[in-house]
Amino acid sequence: MSIARWTAHLRSRIIAFQRGDHRGVVAERALVHARNLWDVASSDPGGVPLEIAKVIAWVHWCRYRALGTTEGDEDLQAAMSLVAAIVELERDVVPQELLDFFDEYDAATDPQAQAQAAIELLSGSNGDSSILPRAIRMLASAVGKLPEDDPNLPHYLSYLSDTRQKLFKRDNNRAELDRALANDRRAVELTPEGSTELSRYLILLSLTLQSLFEHGDSLSHLDEAVEIGRKAVAATPPDDPELTTYMSILGLALRSRIGVTGTDDDIDEAIALASLALRRTSPGDPDLGERWSVLARAAWEKAMRSGALEDVDATLVAARNAVAATTPDHRDVSGRLADLAEVLVERFLHLGQLTDLDEAVTTARAAVGTARVDDPALDKMLSILSSALWRRFGHSGSLTDLDDAVDVMRRAVGIVEGDGGWLSNLGAVLRLRYQRTGNVADLDEAVTAIRGALEAVPPTHQEHAAVLANLGGALRMRFDERGEPTDLNDAITACRGAVAATDPEDPSFPAMLTNLGSLLQTRFARLGALDDINEAIAMALQATDVMPETHPGLAGVFGNLAAALHLRHTTTGEARDLEHAVATWTRAATMTTAPTIARLKAARGRAEAIADAEGPASAVAAYADAVRLLPLLLWREVSRDDQQYPMETVAAAIARDAAACAIEAGDGALAVEMLEQGRGITWSHLLGTRTDLTMLRHAYPDVAADLAACRAVLDGVGNDDEESRLWAAQEFDVLAARVRGLPRTADLPDPARFLHPPRLEDLLPRKGNDRIVLLNVSSWRCDALVLSHDGVTVVPLPTLTVDTVRDAAGRYLGALQEFEGTHGSSADRLVLEHGISDVLEWLWDHVAEPVLSALGHTSTPTGNWPRLWWCPTGALTVLPLHAAGYHGTAGRSVLDRVVSSYATTARSLARPRTRPAATGMLVVALPETPGRRRLPGTEDEQHLLAELFEKPTVLADAGATREAVSAELVEHDWFHASCHGTQSLRNPLAGGLLPYDWETEGLVGIDVLTDHPGGEFAFLSACTTATTGIANLDEVVAIASAMHQSGWRHVVATLWTVWDDAALAVSRALYPLLVRHGYPDASGTARALHRVTRELRDRDPDRPSTWAPFVHAGA
Incomplete structure (x- = not known):
């Protein structure tokens, strides 16, 4: 039934009573209708309308008149409580008859008894919020009648404030918070200095002010909360057991202000208070977890401001202790788990340790799993989980993590509709997934989400600039995808707004300038408006002016400045721009404190500019500088995706271009050396083959560890500490020079060539x-x-x-x-x-x-x-x-x-390979693979090998699981795989052989196939096992090349999907040439495969698909 119908029913009963018919008001249904009307009307955010309160009060008054003083006492009290509330707001709407009685009744009621009755009502309610309005009316009536010198008045006012705040939490009626504040202020005003109760009333006033700030964003409330909290702490004797609680409450107010406008002094005070409160708390105290949590949150603010690892570690200790001191069923366990997860993510950003990130994901999942559905912090917990997941994706390359991050962030957005921060984060994660998958739908959704964030975040909000920058980045990506001028112009507008909204003293200001400058360069390249390139140069110059010399991002900004100058030179022909560009690139490339990737971009830009202006022969030295940086790209322990990115983008073609310039200069030997130094880097790093670093690790592990630590500081993320970067750069050079003077060993045969190109004679x-x-x-x-x-x-x-x-x-x-x-x-x-x-x-x-x-x-x-x-x-x-x-x-x-x-x-090929003693043949035969077409020739291949080899190990059908293949492969030096294979041209590291359980356990991929000390022979009679990825052409990423790089002497593989009968034909012709009298000898593999291929070609020269795909890699 609707409010209108219930109201009409009750009015009809009142009219009948006034006409002398009492049956309607005394009927039980009248009370039911009154209760239902009250419950429905109470759900209104503005509270129960006065007209409805008046109707309900009139019903109770009529019932009291009909039932008399004995039976109608409860109705009288209900009517008077409602009238008291109405009178407090608007006296004139109460009927005169009822108002006259109320005045007499109210004057006759003992305020002390009325207040005590309200307190007893609250204490016996067991959390029943339906009694809150009645208790408030009783307490309000009582405090209104008590004289100001009554010693109990502050106590009743405090109770009234607390009850109003509970009603606010139930109904979200802001007016109740304002009234609660007035009650708390009056309680403090009425309590004399020196009273033992003053500190308690002060701290309660501070809490109310904090609540008002949380629900209204009025900074004046927060500032007053801090000052009042300080007075409360100061007014509390040192031996008062409540002092610890008061310190924690003041600490919370300080932390809130730190998040808005707080200073370092606020942070230090919050940490000092939390530490002191912790020292006053015994190990078994039920509030111990809360004390650690307050300290952790204060320490977190310091860590965020300082960026120092030691502050992050201090926060981590406090957060761990907070969780350890919290029982699994505690109401705050999920929040403390979330705080711990957030700190672990930050620690990963400093050290790059995957263990921190794994623990962050596990802890954040636990936080979300233990949170109540209506927990107001659930959205933040989901955001922390999403952050941990997408960062782990960046380390592991697991698309599952990235998909989970998107799903989790969408859930957070759904919980708090229109939250700008979460919408912006969702947009960022969707942008990341677009970069991985190329799904334009993700990019469109990202733009939509970030636009929604912009609408929700006002220009005065501290995150407004970040959201604008996020939008600019998403629009830039969409422009690169579709080429729509509107997206480029909107991106420039967004980034221009981000610059305007960022304080020049803010650490992010140079990045904002750089983003805008990059977009202006792009528009200039498209439209040729000199104003754009001039402004881009101005942006870059301004960015360099505000950045310290050892800032890790300075080399990148110099690189952007040089690129803009060179772009203007190519248009105007201005020689000074070219000179300035080359000089700026040189400065960036030689900044030893900068990340390698930024230095490499600069070195490449410089070399290309010189070659373009003066001819390739003039750029040999510049290209040589760039090539020397290539091996440093992958010194850090990072994910495969992180390894591939710089090789596919910044490093692509550098070695080839360097070699071409050396050839132009007439130095073929140098061309070979530079080409060799700059290629195969990903493989060497992934497979642990003989790079300078891996050889050093075997020969002198301590020195290698020190060098790797220096690179972690220089190339890591989240480390902007100038002193540590300067030290790491200097220490790296000292250590590299030390290595070149070390004695030769079997593992490090030529230390003098450390980080130098390989010599031609080798x-x-x-x-x-x-x-x-x-x-x-x-x-x-x-x-x-x-x-x-x-x-x-x-x-x-x-x-x-x-x-x-x-x-x-x-x-x-x-x-x-x-x-x-x-x-x-x-x-x-x-x-x-x-x-x-x-x-x-x-x-x-x-x-x-x-x-x-x-x-x-x-x-x-x-x-x-x-x-x-x-x-x-x-x-x-x-x-x-x-x-x-x-x-x-x-x-x-x-x-x-x-x-x-x-x-x-x-x-x-030059790497020495010991020839292993034959330990038998492993055959993987899968004529039937779930989800794939049948390979009938597989059984014939299996029979052939059984005849030629003595007791081969055969993994067939359901026995050819990923685990079984992995275990057996390391025990054999001959390997034949007759099964399906797959390769991704864009992500070749994801390719591999399909075991029987590939749908659940995954592929037998490069990681498994290269986990071998070096086999003798492998025939991958599976599709695309020699197919190279197209994303990073110079790394020749394929299964066959990976096996050869890892130590297999001879690998026969296929370039494309092969016909089943063609694979069988090659096997039948090849193996008898390699196995004589039961003894396998792979030394003639290349010549044998060549002979077989020629014979097949001669039979059918017009069908190259049957004979051309088979290739040999190896000695």
Whole structure:
């Protein structure tokens, strides 16, 4: 029933009573209707309307008149309580008859008895909030009648304030808080100085003021809360047991003010109070957890302001103790768990230790899991969990963590609709997922969320600038995705607003300037308006002016300034801009206190500018400086995703361009050395192969640990301490020089070359007929660097360019992917074969034939075939160089002139490999894999190997689990995988073999396949096991190359999805050449695979898809 109908029913009963019919008001249904009307009306945020209160009061008055003084006493009290409340607000609305009686009744009621009755009513309510209005009316009536010198009046006023605040929590009627404040003020005013009760009334007034601030954002309330709290503490004797509580309450007020406008003095005072309160608290005190929690929150504010690790660690100790002192069923356990999780995330930002982040995720999940559904801090707990999850994603690359972070943040937004902070955080996480997955829907949702945040965060809010910057970043990404000018202009507007809203003294101010300057550069490059580039330069100059010399971000700002100057130079031709740009890039590249990635960006910009202005030969020294920085990129222990990012972006092509410039300058040896120093870095780091750092770790672990610690300071996140960065930079140089003077060891054979390029003589093949061909693809020029035991020969490739190679790779991959999406008809197959053949012929014309002719390989050998290792760079890494040629014409193909193998780098071939004793063959055979098509040839391959090898270990069908393959692989030196494989061109580290339980346990990936001290032979008879990713071409990230890098001497793999019968045909022809009289010998693998491939090609030259995908990597 509605309010209107209940009111009408009650009015009709009152009218009947006035006409002499008492039955309606004395009926039980009248009370039911009155209670229902009161309950519904009480839900109104503004409280019960006066008119409804008057109707209910009149019903009780009529019942009292009808029932008499004995039976109607409860109705009389109810009527008088309601009239008291109405009179307090608007006396004139009360009917005169009722008002006259009330005045007499109120005057006759003993205020002491009335107040005590209210207190007894509250104490016996067991938390029943329905009695709050009645108690308030009784207490208000009592305090209104007591004289101001009554000693009990402050006590009753305090009770009245507390009751009003409880009603506010129930109904959210702000007026009750204002009345509570007036009651507390009057209690303090009426309590004389020196009274033992004064401190209690003062602290209660401070709490009420804090509550008003929390629900109204009036800073004056908070300032007064602090001052009143200080008076309360000062007025409390040292031996008063309540002093500890009062200190904690003052500490809470200080912490609230610290979050808004607080000073370092406020922080220090809050920590001192919390520490003193803690010392006054015994170990078994039930408030011990609360004391630790107050200290943790105060220490957190100090840590956030100082950025010092020692302050974070101090906060962590307090937060851990707070959790330890809190029982699982405590009302605040979830909040304290959330505080601990937040500190753990911050500690991870300082040290990069995954254990901190794992604990943060676990702790935050526990906080959310123990929180009440209506916990007002649940949204913050969810935000902390989301933060921990997306940061762990950045470390582990787990998309599950990122998906969970988005889901958790969406839940937080749903709890507090329209909360600007949570909407902005949701937008940031969605932006991150877009960067990982490329899903534009995430980017659109991010923009929408951040726009919503902007509407919710007023310009006066301290986070307004951050939200504007977040919006600018999201719009910039969407512009890069779609090219819509509106997004770029809106991004500039947002970032301009962020600059205007940020105090120049704020640590984030340089970043705001830099973001705006970068956007203005982008718009200038698009539209050519000089005003944009001039302003961009001005922004960068202003940013450099406000940053200290050792600030970790200064090198990046200098880099942006140099880029803007160079961009203006390319438009206006102003020579001074070019000079200034080169000088600025040089300054940034040589800032040893800066993160490596910022230095590398600057070094690359400088080298490219010099090469462009003066010619590639003039830029050799500049490029050499850039290449020397490359090995430092991955010294920190970071996730695979973090490792790949700089290699795919900033580091991409630097080594190739450096080599091209050295060739232009006539120094082929230097070209080889720089190319080798700058490639294969990711592999070496991931697999622990012989990089300078891994060798040093084995030889001199203490020195290696000290060097790694220096890099952690310089390249880590969240570390802006100038003194520590300066010390780390100086210490790194001292330690590196010390390493170069260390004695040689087996693990560190040439310490004098530490962090220097490999020497050419260490890369040359040892056999006279062997050649290693480094195919260098650069925007400056393209060449083959041919290594023989005599030295290096440069073979120019004048018809090759970066664009033509990229085009050929696109046609090749496009043909394969297009066929994958068809039904595999004869017509589809014909299109595929033509597409592959077209690329093979192109490779012959522009790459293979010029190289082979220069080497003298102009016809098919009649005797011993020469060996050649292809070591491609750039987009050539995805192309089948070993199969290049015109296969319908005899002798015009690589297959007809040399035996081909592949290597990721020349040094991977130069690395000594001990030949293991054969320990048997492991066969993984999966003709049936859940969710994949059947591979009937797998069973035939299994039978073939069973005949050739003595007692091979076979993992077949459901026995070929990920765990079983992982366990058996390390026990065998021969390995044959006849199963499905998969590869992601954009994320090749995610590729691998599909075990039987791949849907639940995942792939047998690179991590498993390389966890081996070095096997002899592996045949990956699975699809795409040699396919290289396209995101980081120079790292040649593929399963086969990973196994070779990790120590496997010979790996046979496939470049694309192979026909089942083709894999079987190669197995049948290859293995008998490697196994003689039951004894396996893999030393002739390359020649054997070459022979088998030629035979298959000769049978069907027009179907390269059947014979061209099989490749050899290794010795």
